[in-house]
Amino acid sequence: MTAMASLPLAVLYGLARVLYWLMAYGLRYRRGVVLENLRNSFPEKSAEQIQLVAKGFYWHFAQVIVEILKLRALSAAELRRRVTFTNPEVLGRFFPLNRQVLTLGSHAGNWEWILSAAALEYPGRAGGVYKPLTNPFFEDFMLQLRTRLGAQLVPMLSTLRDLVQHRNQGRTLSLLSDQAAGPEDYPYWTNFLHQDTPFYTGADKLAAQFQCAAVYVGIRRVRRGHYHITFTELHDGLTKLPAEQHQLTEAFARQLERDIQASPSDYLWSHRRWKHKREVRTKK
Structure with missing residues (x-):
């Protein structure tokens, strides 16, 4: 994990795209829970809008996973620049x-x-x-x-x-x-x-x-x-x-x-x- 954390974030975001596809379409990670939560939280949204939010969530979550991994090697200067x-x-x-x-x-x-x-x-x-x-x-x-x-x-x-x-x-x-x-x-x-x-x-x-x-x-x-x-x-x-x-x-x-x-x-x-x-x- 430490070796992966040393990779540039640009490379890790490439990995995030793979994670996104796996979670959203391959493994369908907790798909039922995600959709149920979204439908109940946003009853005013159409089925198509719920699907778009779910898609956005999986892409967001994939990015957060690699960003958390990167924190193992992220410099103080870079974190200050990013947050x-x-x-x-x-x-x-x-x-x-x-x-x-x-x-x-x-x-x-x-x-x-x-x-x-x-x-x-x-x-x-x-x-x-x-x-x-x-x-x-x-x-x-x-x-x-x-x-x-x-x-x-x-x-x-x-x-x-x-x-x-x-x-x-x-x-x-x-x-x-x-x-x-x-x-x-x-x-x-x-x-x-x-x-x-x-x-x-x-x-x-x-x-x-x-x-x-x-x-x-x-x-x-x-x-x-x-x-x-x-x-x-x-x-x-x-x-x-x-x-x-x-x-x-x-x-x-x-x-x-x-x-x-x-x-x-x-x-x-x-x-x-x-x-x-x-x-x-x-x-x-």
């Missing part, structure tokens, strides 16, 4: 105040490039929560890939301990907040892309407990291999938000919904985000 921040001051203003900031991202654009780009933009201040992989080889590969440009990784089960250790330090902790939460996670349910959707509530709880600020991370592909990141402040952390009201999670859902609707092919549609249904409790 730019439209308003870095929105996040940066919290650091001189020694405030912890939760940055809420999603599986849009190239989500793996965001943390490494942030580590270059804010040296020593960018951390991200991740779920360790069970395969030792891939766990080691991804750890090296994600941290080689200065990002810090925090295992999901160590999030609380990390926030305690870094209390009153100006840094950011990134959460991918669009995962499919199950009933055991006591999710927050809201209407998202025309569907009743469960969201994790970790951001609400952490912000309330540690008085963290919260910032939404939007990423937009401007051309092949180039992205713009835009921050939207959701909470300044100066006032305590009641966790049970889920204001941060609701604000995150609305921002993400707008971004997906603006560029639907650049979202990860192959994941079964709507596999869980809300439990309806009847009164006895």
Whole structure:
């Protein structure tokens, strides 16, 4: 994998075309899941339009795969050139105040490039929560890939301990907040892309407990291999938000919904985000 990562991106994008064909037409990778997600999320679109979005998704996903692989060998200078921040001051203003900031991202654009780009933009201040992989080889590969440009990784089960250790330090902790939460996670349910959707509530709880600020991370592909990141402040952390009201999670859902609707092919549609249904409790 390291040898392949050393290839120029122009060559890797040739590989991406092969991956695209295999996923879209050969293996038909999760084709049913992709189409069902798109039909339910965009009921106003015709069958032809849904097919076009699906085609765009597979091409986007193929590019992201080789871009993630390239991160193993991508230089800091090249990543800075390929990922730019439209308003870095929105996040940066919290650091001189020694405030912890939760940055809420999603599986849009190239989500793996965001943390490494942030580590270059804010040296020593960018951390991200991740779920360790069970395969030792891939766990080691991804750890090296994600941290080689200065990002810090925090295992999901160590999030609380990390926030305690870094209390009153100006840094950011990134959460991918669009995962499919199950009933055991006591999710927050809201209407998202025309569907009743469960969201994790970790951001609400952490912000309330540690008085963290919260910032939404939007990423937009401007051309092949180039992205713009835009921050939207959701909470300044100066006032305590009641966790049970889920204001941060609701604000995150609305921002993400707008971004997906603006560029639907650049979202990860192959994941079964709507596999869980809300439990309806009847009164006895």
